[in-house]
Amino acid sequence: MAGQKEIRNKASERMRYKLLHKFHDYKERFKTRHMCVGCGRCIHRCPEAISIVSTLEKMNNAIVKITNSNTQE
C-alpha cells in the first residue's frame, strides 16, 4: 500500500487470511466452490512443514468446541 504500509504484519495474521480465502471467503463471494481443490501440493512445498490439512482440522475442532460450549450454556 501507499507509504509502504502493511495491513497484516504477523505471519499468523497472513495464515488466517490465506485459510479464510481458500475455505470461506471465495465461496461466499462467488457462490461456486471452495478455492482449495485439495491437491496437497502446498504441504510438500511449505518450508516450515505446515500441513494445511491439520491446520484446517485444528480450526474445525476449535469451531466444534466453541459451538458445543455455546449450546451447553
Next chain:
Amino acid sequence: MTQQNKNHMIPTACKIISVVKETDIEWTFRVESPFKANHGQFMQLSVPKIGEAPISISEIGDGYMDFTLRAVGKVTNEIFEKQAGDFLFLRGPYGNGWPVEELKDKHLVFITGGTGLAPVRSLLNEFYNNISSVKSVTLISGFKNKESILFKDELKKWQDKFKTFYTLDNESIEGWNSGLVTNFVKEIDFNSFEDNYAAIVVGPPIMMKFAGLELKKYNIPDEKIWMSFERKMSCAIGKCGHCRIDETYICLDGPVFPYTVAKNLVD
C-alpha cells in the same frame, strides 16, 4: 478474439504526455489513453519486467488520463524514471467509481487526507466546471506538512466556487489552517442542507475511520457517507483475492462503498 476468451491481463502501451512534479515524491503523469473511465475508478499501471501497481485515476480528459503517484516501491520508482514520450502500460479501468448521478443536485462535503485527494480530483473538477449540477460543494482537505501539498494550483482554483478548509496536520503556514481534518467537520452546518446532502471521505485508513465516526456524531445516515478504499490490488479482476476484506473483493465491489458497507469492512 471473441469477448469471452479475451485475455484481460494484457496491457496497452500508452504514451506519457507530460509529468507534473507536485512534490518531491508525488508526481502526476498525464498519459494518452483510449480507455473510457468513470470518476473514482482505478487502472493497473505496469512497467515490463518490473511489475504492476493499481493507481487511481486523478483526472479524465479527452483522450488522456492523469495518475498521481508517490515513489514508494519497485514499480513506482521505475515509473519515476520515465519522462514525457516514454510508454506506460495500462489495463482497466476497474472497480466501481463514484455514484455521480446520485451525487448531483445535492450539497456535497468532501473530506480528504493527503493523497486521498487524487481519487476525487476528477470529480471535483467535473463539479467545478458544472457548478450548477450540484447545490454546493464543501472541501475539507488535509496534508501532513507544507512539502506534501498536492495540486496547489487546483486547490487555489477551487476556492472561488467551493467552500474550502485546507489544513496541515502539525504545521502552520500563511493561508492554511492547522490541525486534523476531523476538527473541521463541526464547521459544516448540516441542518442547512435540508437532508439533501452526501459526504465523501477518502484518505488513509485511520483517517477514514475517525472521519466516519466524526460524521456519525452529527447523525448523518450511513447511506449518505461514501468512502473509497485503498488496497493493493494484484489482478483487479477478482481472481487473486489480495484486496479482499472478508468476502468483499475491493477490486470488484469497490473501491467506492457507502458507509453501510464500509463500516463493516474491518481488516
